[in-house]
Amino acid sequence: MQAKASRWIFAAIAYFLIAVCLGVFMGASHDHSxxxxxxxxxxxGWVSLTLIGVIYHLFPRAGESRLATVQFWLHNVALPPMMLALAFLLKGSTGxxxxxxxxxxxxxxxxxxFAGNVLVKRA
Ligand code: HEM
Ligand code: HEM
Incomplete structure (x- = not known):
């Protein structure tokens, strides 16, 4: 697999592990909040990043571009605080x-x- 495409897969696996642990916790505790x-x-996390990784593997010129690196970091710098903040919101912290x-x-x-990168550098 393309080295730069694999980073998407590794990040996806990390989100998958956390998401599934949370799913099992929700099921076990009967607290679905x-x-x-x-x-x-x-x-x-898991699904989108895996798909992006596979698509960048299929379109290596797009996957190896600087734009893909910028996109990787934007997504992965934003998603963890988004999920943490959503958890706080769901527990009542409107702030x-x-x-x-x-x-x-x-x-x-x-x-x-991502969309622009694949469309422009698909060749
Ligand atoms: C061991 C694995 C998993 C467990 C134990 C689990 C558990 C749960 C539980 C307890 C709920 C709440 C259901 C409700 O309140 O109606 C839920 C919802 C959900 N789960 Fe999971 N889950 C697992 C894996 C996954 C995976 C792999 C995905 C996606 C790739 C996923 C996607 C969703 C979605 C989209 C919802 C919201 C469904 C809705 O809108 O009603 N889950 N899951
Ligand atoms: C920045 C990106 C996204 C934002 C801001 C967002 C926002 C939201 C919001 C506001 C809801 C309603 C939650 C509620 O009624 O309590 C929701 C639900 C949902 N979204 Fe997203 N979404 C995003 C990306 C996605 C993606 C990429 C997928 C699927 C690949 C997805 C799948 C779902 C599903 C299955 C639900 C119903 C389960 C739930 O209530 O959590 N969302 N989303």
């Missing part, structure tokens, strides 16, 4: 909302960079 954290750790707003926008930017 953090469901959205579990869902988005799985979907923005966490601005953090979720800002980090969501960073992830949105990262997704647009």
């Amino acid at each position: 953090l469901m959205s954290v579990h869902a988005h750790l799985n979907l923005l 966490a909302e601005p953090v979720i707003g800002i980090t969501s926008i960073v992830i949105l930017v990262s997704v647009f960079l």
Whole structure:
């Protein structure tokens, strides 16, 4: 696998481990209040990052570009504080909302960079 594509997979595995632990905890405790954290750790972490890694493996010119590195760090710097802030919000700390707003926008930017990167450097 392309070295730069594999970093997406390694990060995805880290989110998967945490998300599944949280899922089992939720099931065992019958406390599903953090469901959205579990869902988005799985979907923005495990699933999206795996897909991006595989897509960059298929489009190595895009995957090895500087833009892919910028996108990797934007996504992975934003997602952990977004999930932490969401957990606080779901537990009642409304003060966490601005953090979720800002980090969501960073992830949105990262997704647009991904789309543009693959479209421009797909050859
Ligand atoms: C051992 C593995 C897992 C356990 C024990 C687990 C457990 C749970 C639990 C207890 C809920 C809350 C259900 C509810 O309140 O209605 C939930 C929701 C959810 N889980 Fe998991 N989960 C696991 C793996 C996964 C994986 C791998 C994914 C995605 C790739 C995933 C995606 C979701 C989603 C999207 C929801 C929200 C569903 C909805 O909107 O009703 N889970 N999970
Ligand atoms: C920056 C990116 C994202 C933001 C800001 C976001 C935001 C949200 C919001 C506000 C909800 C409603 C939560 C509620 O009603 O309590 C939600 C639910 C959901 N989203 Fe996302 N989402 C994002 C990315 C994604 C992605 C990439 C996926 C799938 C690949 C996804 C799948 C889901 C699912 C399955 C639910 C229902 C389960 C839940 O309530 O947590 N989301 N999302």
